[in-house]
Amino acid sequence: MFESLSGNLSTVFDRLRRKGWLHPADIAEALSEIRRALLAADVATAVVTEFVDRVRAEALAADLNRALNPTQQVVRIVQAQLVHTLGGEAMSISFAPRPPTVVLLAGLGGSGKTTAAAKLARWFRGQGRSPLLVGADLSRPAAVEQLRVLAAEIAVPVFSEATDPVAVSLAGVAEARRLGRDVAICDTAGRQVVEAALMAEVRTIGQAVQPHYTFLVLDAMTGQEAVHVARSFHEALGLDAVILTKLDGDARGGAALSVRAAVGTPVAFASVGERVGDFERFHPDRLAGRILGMGDLLSLAEKAEAAAEGRGGAESSAAAERVLVGDFTLEDFLEQMRQMRKLGGLGDVLAHLPSEQAAQANEAGVDERRLARMEAIICSMTPGERAQPAVIDGSRRRRIAAGSGATTAEVGELLRNFSAARKMMRSAGPAAARRKSKRSKGTRARSSGAKSSGRVTPAGGARRRAGADLLEKLEWPEEPSGGSAPGTPLPPSKPLSWPER
Amino acid sequence: MSAARQVPEAGFEALPDAPRWRTPLAKARSALGGRIGAALARPDLDEAVWASLEEALLGADVSWAVTEQLLERLRHEAARQRLAAPRALRSLLAAAVADFMEAPDGGLDRSGSPAVWLFVGVNGSGKTTTIGKLAHAEVQAGRRVVLAAADTFRAAATEQLAVWADRAGARLVGGTPGGDPAAVAFDAISHAAASGADVVMIDTAGRLHTDHNLMGELAKIRRVAQRASGELCESLLTLDATTGQNGLLQARRFGEAAGVTGAVLTKLDGSARGGTVLSVRAELGVAVKLVGLGEGLGDLVPFDASAFAAALLDGDGN
Numbered sequence: 001m002f003e004s005l006s007g008n009l010s011t012v013f014d015r016l017r018r019k020g021w022l023h024p025a026d027i028a029e030a031l032s033e034i035r036r037a038l039l040a041a042d043v044a045t046a047v048v049t050e051f052v053d054r055v056r057a058e059a060l061a062a063d064l065n066r067a068l069n070p071t072q073q074v075v076r077i078v079q080a081q082l083v084h085t086l087g088g089e090a091m092s093i094s095f096a097p098r099p100p101t102v103v104l105l106a107g108l109g110g111s112g113k114t115t116a117a118a119k120l121a122r123w124f125r126g127q128g129r130s131p132l133l134v135g136a137d138l139s140r141p142a143a144v145e146q147l148r149v150l151a152a153e154i155a156v157p158v159f160s161e162a163t164d165p166v167a168v169s170l171a172g173v174a175e176a177r178r179l180g181r182d183v184a185i186c187d188t189a190g191r192q193v194v195e196a197a198l199m200a201e202v203r204t205i206g207q208a209v210q211p212h213y214t215f216l217v218l219d220a221m222t223g224q225e226a227v228h229v230a231r232s233f234h235e236a237l238g239l240d241a242v243i244l245t246k247l248d249g250d251a252r253g254g255a256a257l258s259v260r261a262a263v264g265t266p267v268a269f270a271s272v273g274e275r276v277g278d279f280e281r282f283h284p285d286r287l288a289g290r291i292l293g294m295g296d297l298l299s300l301a302e303k304a305e306a307a308a309e310g311r312g313g314a315e316s317s318a319a320a321e322r323v324l325v326g327d328f329t330l331e332d333f334l335e336q337m338r339q340m341r342k343l344g345g346l347g348d349v350l351a352h353l354p355s356e357q358a359a360q361a362n363e364a365g366v367d368e369r370r371l372a373r374m375e376a377i378i379c380s381m382t383p384g385e386r387a388q389p390a391v392i393d394g395s396r397r398r399r400i401a402a403g404s405g406a407t408t409a410e411v412g413e414l415l416r417n418f419s420a421a422r423k424m425m426r427s428a429g430p431a432a433a434r435r436k437s438k439r440s441k442g443t444r445a446r447s448s449g450a451k452s453s454g455r456v457t458p459a460g461g462a463r464r465r466a467g468a469d470l471l472e473k474l475e476w477p478e479e480p481s482g483g484s485a486p487g488t489p490l491p492p493s494k495p496l497s498w499p500e501r
Numbered sequence: 502m503s504a505a506r507q508v509p510e511a512g513f514e515a516l517p518d519a520p521r522w523r524t525p526l527a528k529a530r531s532a533l534g535g536r537i538g539a540a541l542a543r544p545d546l547d548e549a550v551w552a553s554l555e556e557a558l559l560g561a562d563v564s565w566a567v568t569e570q571l572l573e574r575l576r577h578e579a580a581r582q583r584l585a586a587p588r589a590l591r592s593l594l595a596a597a598v599a600d601f602m603e604a605p606d607g608g609l610d611r612s613g614s615p616a617v618w619l620f621v622g623v624n625g626s627g628k629t630t631t632i633g634k635l636a637h638a639e640v641q642a643g644r645r646v647v648l649a650a651a652d653t654f655r656a657a658a659t660e661q662l663a664v665w666a667d668r669a670g671a672r673l674v675g676g677t678p679g680g681d682p683a684a685v686a687f688d689a690i691s692h693a694a695a696s697g698a699d700v701v702m703i704d705t706a707g708r709l710h711t712d713h714n715l716m717g718e719l720a721k722i723r724r725v726a727q728r729a730s731g732e733l734c735e736s737l738l739t740l741d742a743t744t745g746q747n748g749l750l751q752a753r754r755f756g757e758a759a760g761v762t763g764a765v766l767t768k769l770d771g772s773a774r775g776g777t778v779l780s781v782r783a784e785l786g787v788a789v790k791l792v793g794l795g796e797g798l799g800d801l802v803p804f805d806a807s808a809f810a811a812a813l814l815d816g817d818g819n
Contacts, residue, residue, distance in 0.1 A: 040559070040565040110627060141663075145661075148656075222743050223776075224560050269785055274712075288674070
């Protein structure tokens with residue numbers, strides 16, 4: 001997410017860092033580069049101007065060269081400004097005292113409303129709610145049909161009838177009440193233009209059903225037009241928030257950064273993939289950390305929790321623990337790789353890591369295909385060989401190579417790396433983890449909201465260090481499940497409202 | 502469809518273009534032209550002029566690289582001609598944009614029997630709608646059209662295309678949900694060849710250009726379509742005109758996977774800024790062949806590069 005903006009900004013900061021002492025001209029140059037980075041990231045021009053002006057003002061006020069580390073000070077100012085622009089804490093969703101809570105989705109055609117409706121329904125269900133989907137898009141061919149198919153996938157009922165959008169919406173809310181569903185999500189028709197007829201229709205629906213939440217579904221790849229779209233919908237409907245879609249498609253971040261600042265509506269959710277589960281809360285504060293290359297370990301930890309929840313969470317966290325103390329087998333290793341795939345694949349995991357670590361992984365040549373080859377090799381081993389790699393001799397090596405389509409040299413390399421990693425984890429794993437956790441605390445505390453960071457940091461730090469160490473030797477770093485280093489258990493679900501295990 | 506937008510139900514060729522799509526471009530013109538006008542109204546040709554020109558181009562979604570190239574060229578020209586007044590830059594800019602947009606004739610290749618047109622693009626960019634409109638135009642022009650519903654992934658995509666096929670008077674060949682899209686394409690082409698159809702249009706599932714596996718699938722659809730009995734004449738990328746800076750990357754990736762022969766710029770009826778077209782054309786040499794201007798069956802017109810460049814820049818919204 002937002003790699004290009006992130007990359008451009010880190011280039012700016014790297015250049016500053018090399019200077020140490022900052023001349024006013026250096027600041028001016030950095031500011032103009034930040035401006036370019038933001039413009040190239042589709043951020044609305046007005047928002048860019050304001051952003052840069054504020055950073056400039058604060059940089060002047062901060063008397064940078066009296067700071068211990070002037071560049072760090074600049075980074076901090078930019079980060080604060082990013083958080084400010086993105087809108088601070090994640091938006092909280094409350095529920096109507098008299099159900100159903102009515103949610104209205106609006107947006108341009110092709111922005112992904114129908115898919116977002118299903119994803120949102122699934123999200124509400126994950127919150128222990130029982131949603132009903134209302135298909136009020138009667139214009140696009142087969143839109144209701146699409147909603148039905150998606151809803152069947154997630155086992156959520158759909159209400160629709162071939163009358164008119166307003167009647168359908170009203171009847172849908174009544175139906176939710178009758179069925180005792182406590183959330184009603186109305187999917188409305190999109191158009192290709194911000195035009196009067198569309199706005200009138202959506203406004204009429206809004207007036208009729210009186211939604212508790214009105215969300216604009218917005219394609220994150222939209223360019224400078226995003227602000228105009230959001231503003232038009234806001235004026236017509238009074239938006240509560242925006243749902244950004246297609247954030248996995250190399251979106252530059254412009255829409256995310258512009259809409260809150262220019263229109264004042266926060267981004268509540270982000271859709272990040274094709275699957276119904278690829279939908280998450282939007283955390284501006286965490287995103288700011290990610291844009292600045294500090295990673296977003298909180299979100300990664302949450303995803304790991306959710307992924308581990310699906311199947312034998314305790315089991316996989318036991319496996320994770322074995323990795324951390326260096327007592328793991330190839331079987332555990334295979335398990336970890338598969339867990340990671342559940343987390344959205346290596347690319348996604350790397351995107352959540354601080355840029356340093358991610359860069360290390362890239363240098364070590366870690367890529368998805370290489371992991372797939374390693375998986376194939378391990379899968380060609382017998383259970384006995386996976387538990388006791390020492391028994392693998394030349395003949396077995398040839399068999400494994402033939403079975404997995406690899407060369408014997410590749411098999412040998414995997415085994416060598418594996419035993420080196422095990423040795424290394426045994427001697428340095430958890431201990432290194434604890435040492436490292438102290439250092440990572442600062443970054444984490446800034447990028448995650450004060451109330452939770454204190455408790456989460458040690459475990460996250462441990463995980464990260466363990467990952468980095470493994471990485472150097474084994475090319476697969478991250479310990480993805482909900483496990484933790486011994487002695488530093490993950491906090492209970494409360495502060496972050498993680499799902500119960 | 503609003504009542505105010507009366508759509509002529511005429512064939513594709515029958516549509517005169519320029520007057521109809523000047524109006525939709527009015528907003529793009531005021532977005533870009535207005536700002537350029539403001540930038541050039543300054544008394545001196547100083548750095549501030551270049552900065553606001555840059556902002557105007559980027560603000561119209563022109564890509565970073567193309568903006569730099571355009572400005573580089575302008576700076577060079579301005580220095581060579583020793584220009585002092587910013588106003589003189591206008592004609593230079595217009596010439597540069599026209600140069601960037603220049604493309605060979607943008608007609609669609611119908612040489613095969615049947616001619617096979619593959620449609621690719623990101624989710625929600627308007628593939629199915631474009632096919633619906635184009636099928637309508639082709640049928641109106643007296644050609645027999647087969648639509649291949651090779652989007653077997655998205656829920657109800659086949660149903661959506663079926664509605665369009667029905668409206669347009671085209672035949673539909675579909676597959677099973679989750680089935681192999683390449684097989685659907687093959688079946689459709691075989692059916693078209695056997696029944697003497699003129700054109701086959703293959704609708705594919707929307708996919709983000711960053712998804713390696715799905716792009717691989719697309720490459721397979723294309724290979725299979727090439728091997729079937731027709732001729733794969735066009736591989737058309739639908740590009741949402743409101744797309745920002747990443748439109749270029751979309752075009753590049755789809756170009757690699759599907760051998761894109763041209764682009765369809767959709768949703769230019771919004772207040773889209775159209776800068777993306779300039780980038781795609783200039784950086785990748787992909788010609789824009791069609792423009793989607795509205796929601797009606799007839800709202801798809803051939804692209805005219807010089808008219809587009811002129812519409813984007815002249816008038817200057819003052």
